[in-house]
Amino acid sequence: MTSTYAVLSEGLEKRFGEVRAVRGLDLAVARGSVVGMLGPNGAGKTTAVRLLATLLRPDAGSARIAGHDLVREPHAVRRAIGVTGQYASVDGDLTGRQNLRLFARLHRVRDTAARAGELLDRFGLAEAADRPVSTYSGGMRRRLDLAASLIRHPAVLFLDEPTTGLDPVSRNQIWDAVGALKAEGTTVLLTTQYLEEADRLADQVVLMDRGRIAHSGSPPQLKALIGSYAEVVVAHADVMVAAAGVLDQLTGAEPSFDHDRHAVGAVCLDPTLTLPRLVRELDAAGVPLLDASLRPPTLDDVFLRLTETPATDHSDHSDVKERAA
Amino acid sequence: MSALAYDGAAMLGRQLRRARNNPGLLILTQTMPISMLLFFGYVFGSALAVPGEEYRRFLVPGLLVATAAGGIMTGMFQAAQDTHRGVMDRFRTLPMSRAAVPLGQVVADLVLTAAGTVPFLLVGLAVGWRIEGGALAAAGAFALLLLFRFTAVWIGVFLGLLTRSEEAAGQLGGATFLLPLLSSAYIPTEGLPGWLRTAAEWNPISAVTTALRDLFGNAPVPDGAAWPVAHPVAGSLAWCAVLLAVFVPLAVRTYAAGPK
Ligand SMILES: Nc1ncnc2c1ncn2[C@@H]1O[C@H](COP(=O)(O)OP(=O)(O)OP(=O)(O)O)[C@@H](O)[C@H]1O
Ligand SMILES: [Mg+2]
Numbered sequence: 001m002t003s004t005y006a007v008l009s010e011g012l013e014k015r016f017g018e019v020r021a022v023r024g025l026d027l028a029v030a031r032g033s034v035v036g037m038l039g040p041n042g043a044g045k046t047t048a049v050r051l052l053a054t055l056l057r058p059d060a061g062s063a064r065i066a067g068h069d070l071v072r073e074p075h076a077v078r079r080a081i082g083v084t085g086q087y088a089s090v091d092g093d094l095t096g097r098q099n100l101r102l103f104a105r106l107h108r109v110r111d112t113a114a115r116a117g118e119l120l121d122r123f124g125l126a127e128a129a130d131r132p133v134s135t136y137s138g139g140m141r142r143r144l145d146l147a148a149s150l151i152r153h154p155a156v157l158f159l160d161e162p163t164t165g166l167d168p169v170s171r172n173q174i175w176d177a178v179g180a181l182k183a184e185g186t187t188v189l190l191t192t193q194y195l196e197e198a199d200r201l202a203d204q205v206v207l208m209d210r211g212r213i214a215h216s217g218s219p220p221q222l223k224a225l226i227g228s229y230a231e232v233v234v235a236h237a238d239v240m241v242a243a244a245g246v247l248d249q250l251t252g253a254e255p256s257f258d259h260d261r262h263a264v265g266a267v268c269l270d271p272t273l274t275l276p277r278l279v280r281e282l283d284a285a286g287v288p289l290l291d292a293s294l295r296p297p298t299l300d301d302v303f304l305r306l307t308e309t310p311a312t313d314h315s316d317h318s319d320v321k322e323r324a325a
Numbered sequence: 326m327s328a329l330a331y332d333g334a335a336m337l338g339r340q341l342r343r344a345r346n347n348p349g350l351l352i353l354t355q356t357m358p359i360s361m362l363l364f365f366g367y368v369f370g371s372a373l374a375v376p377g378e379e380y381r382r383f384l385v386p387g388l389l390v391a392t393a394a395g396g397i398m399t400g401m402f403q404a405a406q407d408t409h410r411g412v413m414d415r416f417r418t419l420p421m422s423r424a425a426v427p428l429g430q431v432v433a434d435l436v437l438t439a440a441g442t443v444p445f446l447l448v449g450l451a452v453g454w455r456i457e458g459g460a461l462a463a464a465g466a467f468a469l470l471l472l473f474r475f476t477a478v479w480i481g482v483f484l485g486l487l488t489r490s491e492e493a494a495g496q497l498g499g500a501t502f503l504l505p506l507l508s509s510a511y512i513p514t515e516g517l518p519g520w521l522r523t524a525a526e527w528n529p530i531s532a533v534t535t536a537l538r539d540l541f542g543n544a545p546v547p548d549g550a551a552w553p554v555a556h557p558v559a560g561s562l563a564w565c566a567v568l569l570a571v572f573v574p575l576a577v578r579t580y581a582a583g584p585k
Binding site: 078079090092093095106107132 | 583
């Protein structure tokens with residue numbers, strides 16, 4: 001328990017037949033931090049969470065969760081964690097209150113009615129508390145799911161895509177809840193498709209691609225990895241190709257075109273590129289420039305850039321099947 | 326062990342609450358054997374050589390056991406549904422006893438089945454069925470019926486956890502409907518040709534049905550039957566013991582292991 005890491009895994013592996021869903025996952029999550037796991041569909045995020053939450057047995061590797069060995073002490077791990085899976089895992093035939101009281105009872109909470117009441121209030125479900133969960137909206141079910149994961153103040157909370165499919169209001173509620181949990185010292189590992197979410201909530205972002213970690217770091221660190229995003233607007237369509245040639249040379253990345261606006265943009269890997277230099281070089285090449293900008297990258301830029309051409313090995317990815325959409 | 330009892334009781338509470346929230350399904354499953362009793366009892370009862378009332382006395386224990394065998398489908402459906410809906414995943418991440426989830430389901434089923442048998446027996450009494458033996462023997466008959474149901478539901482839970490498919494459970498439902506047809510539940514096996522009679526008498530439903538008829542005093546043990554039917558009480562107990570010894574560990578292990 002004294003370890004500084006709430007989650008520490010080494011070489012975790014999981015195969016499903018031919019598919020290597022998770023390949024050698026090394027993860028170190030500092031206690032009290034929020035880690036956002038990002039990755040395209042089929043990257044292995046859900047599998048990673050299910051491994052760490054004792055729902056799947058790893059084929060190889062080891063992990064310690066809140067100081068307990070994942071494989072040898074699953075019961076102790078389960079006492080320390082809360083899990084909200086990608087798909088709702090509450091009982092639709094019971095009411096919200098009945099669900100929470102059942103889970104509280106299984107957690108050996110003394111006063112199950114009081115705990116259920118507290119959580120229902122906290123997640124704005126008091127009014128719907130005595131309706132069957134099958135009548136809840138997606139957002140309500142998600143909130144109930146999260147409440148069910150918090151019954152015994154878990155040391156480590158796993159959230160698999162907690163806000164997918166939610167409207168902005170519900171999403172904000174979940175974000176606030178995660179913020180409050182972090183303030184209480186809970187370690188949170190969440191997966192998401194939304195870079196904005198990771199940017200906003202996570203101290204550390206882990207980019208997963210095809211079963212392994214492609215990159216990890218704080219959001220600013222990841223953004224620094226790709227420097228900036230350069231975009232120029234030219235006078236007419238004929239010179240877009242010339243502009244792209246210059247951008248290609250300066251940024252080392254493949255430019256993309258926006259034909260309507262006569263704009264050419266590229267992610268810039270070189271952090272030393274400055275706007276005056278960009279303008280000078282384009283002018284020297286005779287490109288009639290209307291506008292030029294060099295803005296900090298969003299995590300979206302990082303994500304697209306790093307998962308399309310992984311800096312790591314590409315050769316052994318061919319054996320991984322893509323998940324059917 | 327006390328953790329198992331505690332968690333098992335919590336899971337039992339869950340199942341009973343679900344049944345209370347959603348009584349429609351329960352009522353539907355209970356009306357099925359009653360309609361079969363009226364249908365078979367009067368349609369077949371008039372067509373057969375035996376007097377109708379005698380056939381209905383013969384039929385009531387058969388339908389009790391056939392309905393109990395339907396526990397395979399009920400158990401399978403519910404285990405598959407829980408897995409499918411993800412609530413099993415939550416139980417698996419809780420620090421609770423591994424056997425409690427299937428155990429809670431099976432015990433809840435027993436409670437509900439026992440309650441559901443009452444209306445069926447009332448209809449049985451109305452159409453001429455009686456307990457014609459001693460009270461102790463009749464109590465033994467009910468105990469045996471519950472043991473058989475318990476066994477059937479465990480088999481179903483295992484199949485449901487294995488297939489994780491509500492559709493497969495529905496389809497197997499049709500198959501469990503066929504099982505009693507090749508047994509002594511609806512017809513006496515004495516009239517069947519040799520090999521068919523042997524097959525029907527090695528159907529566990531035949532042993533339990535014959536035991537019930539014997540204990541209720543509705544019909545004697547047939548002559549020259551295969552061992553489980555010739556010694557129906559011992560045969561029924563042996564069947565249940567063997568099936569439980571196989572399927573309880575399989576179900577618990579499949580639950581604990583989770584999806585591959
Ligand atoms: N039970 C399973 N059986 C077979 N293959 C599986 C199973 N679960 C996952 N996979 C495969 O493992 C790979 C990783 O899947 P996983 O669900 O972990 O991805 P993900 O990153 O969570 O994707 P998404 O963003 O779509 O949720 C995929 O190729 C998927 O098809
Ligand atoms: Mg997923």
